[in-house]
Amino acid sequence: MAGHNHGHTPAAWTGVTIAFIGFCVAGAFTVAASPLGFWAGIVIIALGGIVGLAMRAAGLGMPKTQPVRPQPAVQSQAQAQAQTQS
Template sequence: MSNTRASQTTTNEVLHGEDLGHGNSPAAWTCVFVMMLGAIVSCIGFAIANSIVFWAGIVVIAAGLVVGWAMKKAGYGVGGSKLKNQH
């Protein structure tokens, strides 16, 4: 039997009141849009059994990550210098 009680809290407890920052920024939305476009292209390539179209979609997905990262570095990420509604 353990001597610990269920009501004890630890230092790793999640605080439900803190803002998680879900990435509502132009950089995040652009990244997601480009990656979704790449996923659609890749799925079409898979469905028609065309490996060139499939891998082109994978390249577009990777490009979406790079575009999102570049936009974040340029100040269009959450709390970025180019956004008007900074917290």
């Protein structure tokens, strides 16, 4: 698990920061009873997701890794002969 960065990438941080600002805007305007401001906050939240995906597509997200296949065990000639003789 030490090899994983848990999504700590510029794309993730930027998307989450924008979405957090959107939540704050929507919350503030909810308390102020202003539907227009609330919906503006919702748009900002969606914008955070779009920006995060765009940055990931631009290469600023977590790189995709290929699964590692285990290699078959290689036996020495002595081990192979010992198995065939027994």
